[in-house]
Amino acid sequence: MRKSFRRAAAAAVAAAALLTAGCSSGTVSDPAAANANQKVELTYWAWAPNLEKVVDIWNKANPNIHVTVNKQDGGDPAVTKLLTAIKAGSGAPDLIQAEYQKIPTLVAANALADLSATPAKETKGDFAAGVWNSVTLGGDALYAIPQDTGPMVFYYRADIFEKLGLAVPTTWDEYAADAKAIHKADPTAYLGTFSSNDAGWFTGMAQQAGASWWGIDGDAWSVKVDQEPTQKVAGYWGTLVQDGVIDNKPMYTPEWNTALNTGKQVGWLSAAWAPGVLAGNAGATAGKWKVAPMPQWDASKPSTGNWGGSSTAVTTQSKHLDAAAKFATWLNTDPAAVAALVNVAGIYPADTAGAAASLTKAPAFFSNQPDFYKVIGEAAKGVGSFTYGPNVNVAFNAYNDQFAKAAQSKQKSAFLSAVTAMQDITVGDLKKSGFTVK
Amino acid sequence: MTTTVSRPGVAAAAAPGTPRRARNFRARVLVPYTMLAPGIILFVLFMAAPIIYTLVLSVQKKKVTGLGLGKGSQTQVFAGLENYVNSLTDPEFGASVLRVLLYGAILIPLMLGLALLFALLLDSRRSRGGAFSRTAIFLPYAVPAVISSLLWGFLYLPGVSPLHYLADRAGLAMPSLLDPSLVTFAICNIALWGGVGFNMIVMYTSLKAVPSEIYEAARLDGCSEVQMALRIKVPIIAPSVVMTALFSIIATLQVFAEPTTLRPLANSLSTSWSPLMLVYRDAFTRNDIFSAASTSVVIAAATFAISFLFLRIVQKRAFGQEN
Numbered sequence: 001m002r003k004s005f006r007r008a009a010a011a012a013v014a015a016a017a018l019l020t021a022g023c024s025s026g027t028v029s030d031p032a033a034a035n036a037n038q039k040v041e042l043t044y045w046a047w048a049p050n051l052e053k054v055v056d057i058w059n060k061a062n063p064n065i066h067v068t069v070n071k072q073d074g075g076d077p078a079v080t081k082l083l084t085a086i087k088a089g090s091g092a093p094d095l096i097q098a099e100y101q102k103i104p105t106l107v108a109a110n111a112l113a114d115l116s117a118t119p120a121k122e123t124k125g126d127f128a129a130g131v132w133n134s135v136t137l138g139g140d141a142l143y144a145i146p147q148d149t150g151p152m153v154f155y156y157r158a159d160i161f162e163k164l165g166l167a168v169p170t171t172w173d174e175y176a177a178d179a180k181a182i183h184k185a186d187p188t189a190y191l192g193t194f195s196s197n198d199a200g201w202f203t204g205m206a207q208q209a210g211a212s213w214w215g216i217d218g219d220a221w222s223v224k225v226d227q228e229p230t231q232k233v234a235g236y237w238g239t240l241v242q243d244g245v246i247d248n249k250p251m252y253t254p255e256w257n258t259a260l261n262t263g264k265q266v267g268w269l270s271a272a273w274a275p276g277v278l279a280g281n282a283g284a285t286a287g288k289w290k291v292a293p294m295p296q297w298d299a300s301k302p303s304t305g306n307w308g309g310s311s312t313a314v315t316t317q318s319k320h321l322d323a324a325a326k327f328a329t330w331l332n333t334d335p336a337a338v339a340a341l342v343n344v345a346g347i348y349p350a351d352t353a354g355a356a357a358s359l360t361k362a363p364a365f366f367s368n369q370p371d372f373y374k375v376i377g378e379a380a381k382g383v384g385s386f387t388y389g390p391n392v393n394v395a396f397n398a399y400n401d402q403f404a405k406a407a408q409s410k411q412k413s414a415f416l417s418a419v420t421a422m423q424d425i426t427v428g429d430l431k432k433s434g435f436t437v438k
Numbered sequence: 439m440t441t442t443v444s445r446p447g448v449a450a451a452a453a454p455g456t457p458r459r460a461r462n463f464r465a466r467v468l469v470p471y472t473m474l475a476p477g478i479i480l481f482v483l484f485m486a487a488p489i490i491y492t493l494v495l496s497v498q499k500k501k502v503t504g505l506g507l508g509k510g511s512q513t514q515v516f517a518g519l520e521n522y523v524n525s526l527t528d529p530e531f532g533a534s535v536l537r538v539l540l541y542g543a544i545l546i547p548l549m550l551g552l553a554l555l556f557a558l559l560l561d562s563r564r565s566r567g568g569a570f571s572r573t574a575i576f577l578p579y580a581v582p583a584v585i586s587s588l589l590w591g592f593l594y595l596p597g598v599s600p601l602h603y604l605a606d607r608a609g610l611a612m613p614s615l616l617d618p619s620l621v622t623f624a625i626c627n628i629a630l631w632g633g634v635g636f637n638m639i640v641m642y643t644s645l646k647a648v649p650s651e652i653y654e655a656a657r658l659d660g661c662s663e664v665q666m667a668l669r670i671k672v673p674i675i676a677p678s679v680v681m682t683a684l685f686s687i688i689a690t691l692q693v694f695a696e697p698t699t700l701r702p703l704a705n706s707l708s709t710s711w712s713p714l715m716l717v718y719r720d721a722f723t724r725n726d727i728f729s730a731a732s733t734s735v736v737i738a739a740a741t742f743a744i745s746f747l748f749l750r751i752v753q754k755r756a757f758g759q760e761n
Contacts, residue, residue: 080722105725108506137507196705219504253703255597390506397709397723404705408618429724434502 040065040323046097047072048347054340058330065323075099086111094318099310100134101392103143108390113314116142118325126333126351130383135311138216138387144311145328146350150271151380152204152304157266158290168292172236175295179245182266191267193247194237196404199396200307206230207305207386209297214389220436221389226423231416238415248407257281271307272348272376275363287368291375303382391429398425496521496731521732530710538712542690545626550683553637558667561645576635587699590628595703616704628696637682644678645671680752684745691741713737
């Protein structure tokens, strides 16, 4: 009796020991330096759908540099995992898919390798200036190669516009006039909604107006949220919400999906990736939508912003910087790779030449508009420059909370004070962490 | 008697004919601690170590030099009690505590009152369909809070809610339950729906444990069912009412899933609505694990203090007859 007790206890102790051992074992990277004839194994954390099929093309053509895609849940969890691995000193992959707004945070944690000494630097001409700025942070270093972008455009229900005899808005004044007309014709219908859930959406519109929320000034950061461009955008939407001609409820709710399906949301200011969302959330309305450039502040200088998009970065734990940079360059600029990214992974490529060459046929949801990608391609050329700072997460969170209050209050003044609050919270967080802020 | 023990040195000492002191050591120390080892090891690994690590983190902070970009520009330094001062003086934290206190003040009396009422009704001699009612009231407890919040969220959203549709048809103007003035009640309702069943089962079980002679004696004395419920049953099950109240208070202070799930549906809930949402936001949205750690410690200490205070106040009344 006692004996068996002891044995059980010993077994339990052994099991616990195994458990802890299991926790501490990690992947050990190959320490051997990259040699032209030596086979190199690279791991790549990414979440773009079907990316492994694009990588297979590379693996067939490059037997010496083998890339393994390790599927991630999405942008946020992948970054959290990477930061943990960097802190632990091991376990990070060679390459990671990083959203543009995450790059400063990752650089601050010393997670991303500088590629400016590799041939990847030569890809600058393949991308729009604004996109390139996001991966260099406006400095001399190069932290990632752009992969896809989300240039913002205006989607609208062509059938409803036609029925009401409305012209597609080319300026924000016309957008406001159309919003009024649509809401007047049907008090339950809106041209759009101001969503406090989607900080990236608002950032894209501020970018269009000429905002760049962070800046590097010598050894100090500057925060430029509470300035004219962003105030202009916030005031504009505040007026529309205050007048009741634009809805104030968040996007991506069951209510919003229903409104898209029933024609109560007549338009959507969104990005190049919208067809997938519309097909999923408002499938019944296929063929009724059309795309147009963003309404403009100054029609003579067309511009737009980005909503979403990501890049391919090499981590500081990679032992094969050159091989990884070579793969990242191929993936995002080689014509065959970009074409595969478009057709297999379904993204809108950042590579401008590749986008023009591979995006020829409109997505099925927009089969009524053969020049769909021509409109998007034109818009992508007008993406302005935008610098993200080391605490984008804090600023975006402040957007959620402050603009939720403003949207709920339906007061233009509340929209303007939300911008001020965003600025104060963002600056306060930087100062609290010990950053020098100018 | 020969036994093999894990450590060879001790095994030699434990052989027959060893001095009494060694045998004593084996019986008093080795055997009990070996048996306790699995529990102790698991406790240390998964309870004590994380708690100590939280305490360590709560007195640290991030220090940045220059732009904070690149190797070695961000280091972890000792912060003393700075994080605690920040946590306690943060107006957002104070506001979240007040919101949760209001939420608890509405929820707990309603939930326990209903649970007690249902338990007494089920226990009364005249009730019919007891098994069915019991299951029906208990069932929502089996639905995870995230799922029930999604279900209720759909019912609250005016654009998709059948309740709003019916009210519209009847010509009534129904206010949105997700408006800032009503959203606390909307969350209370979800917690109430999920919580009444569990508390009812706890009370009902202790009612079933009451010896039936007491009821027979009461009936002989001409006691009505209502009198019996108020004068006999409620006082007897007071300890379990106190216990459910304590669990409810703790659950209230830790409310997280319901407001977090409802938040994206409307503009009325902030990411710091409840204290735990604030901790979550600091740790995982703002990447400030240090502030999150200090706020967690404050919440844990407050929960402990409130539970202790509550027990001190009600103990005399509820458990008086047991001492």
